[in-house]
Amino acid sequence: MAKFIVNGGNTLEGKVKINGAKNAALPILAAALLADSPSVLKDIPNLRDVSNLCEIIRGMGATVNRSGHSVEIDPSDLNTYETDKELAKKLRASYYILGVMLSKYGEARTALPGGCNIGNRPIDLHLKGFKALGAEVSLNHGIVEVKADKLVGDKIYLDYPSVGATINIMLAASLAEGKTVIENAAREPELVDLANFLTVMGAKIKGVGTDIIKIEGVNKLEGKEHRIIPDRIEAGTYMIAAALTKGDVFVKNVLTEHIKSLIAKLHEMGLEMVEDISGVRVKGNGKLDSVDVKTLPYPGFPTDLQSQMMVLLTQTEGTSIIKETVWENRFMHVDELKRMGADITIDGHSALIRESSLSGAEVTVTDLRAGAALVLAGLIGDGKSEVRKIHHVERGYEGIEKKLSSLGADIKRVK
């Protein structure tokens, strides 16, 4: 198992370039299969989740050629609507294949993706949407199967603005007959990016980015070229790293309108930031003030930046409260941070954070964003930290140790 060795205390300075967004790339890679001709996708990040999804797509007969951050997908030779079970379990986003294959072939089958340990990751809202469009859904021995002679548009109310369910329904409705309306839809920027790609391919979608999405089914979609939006969560992670180490970092390739909630919170804490067209400059200055944070669906504070923000809040004067409202078990980083001396008390879905000085320790990563938080903690922890099970981190951060080293961090990846 690979691990990171981090020696804390260095200030981060310089420029870091953000990659394309993982959570936009995954549904867009799947959406390319809806067309009958090739698509070229640019700014696809080199991440394990992306490689696994490309493997799943190749296993279904499509051609996938990657060079650098570009991926060409030619779906002409697709020969099945079923994903490779073992691969599908490795990657939650494999369930996007359901919406795509249901839409294109009227049938789809995939292994229920492994529950990530931040919550039990149900897909009931995805299946509710498929049923509303006329599909029969069955769940046997961990295999999800959806079938429909014909998909017909309908109105679907999402009990929770689920990102995945909104995406899957949009994928299924694109080639369905008639009109579909998704109410209480998710509004995440990655959804808007997917809808932009589908629209260029010929889909008729209105209202993405609001809580009411209207889709008029079409007969076919054309493969097109598309550039993925920057990863707002990767960007936020490096902005917090700059603040933590009292550094001076230009985070390049950021759409700051996608992280208004983080920027507002960092301003409230007294952090100096300068936004420009191509990114944002973060200058860590004196003591930061404590603030309270509540994670919410977009445009609220993103749950995927909660653990990273928690590390920053240990460095502020006073007491902060984080309330995690999206996932039921997303405080697994707390125990590890406490091993480094963090003064954090959990009460249900809230965490109370007091000013603490962190010292290096051996810590273990439990999930992707918890891992990012532990790396950040290592940057300021006094002495050496060993961050283990970093494969979780490499699912969502391309070259994190290289990017941090180029900013002056003392971090190495060892087997």
Ligand code: EPZ
């Ligand atoms: C996406 O997950 C992201 N993953 C997550 O990022 C992110 O945390 C999440 O959205 C929220 O922003 C990808 O895009 C690949 P949800 P998703 O469906 O789609 C409940 C990361 O670190 N729910 O919006 O699975 C669910 O239990 C990952 O990059 C249902 O009840 O999130 C949860 O409480 C982690 N029924 C809430 O909705 C359903 O059918 C949010 O889930 C689906 C979801």
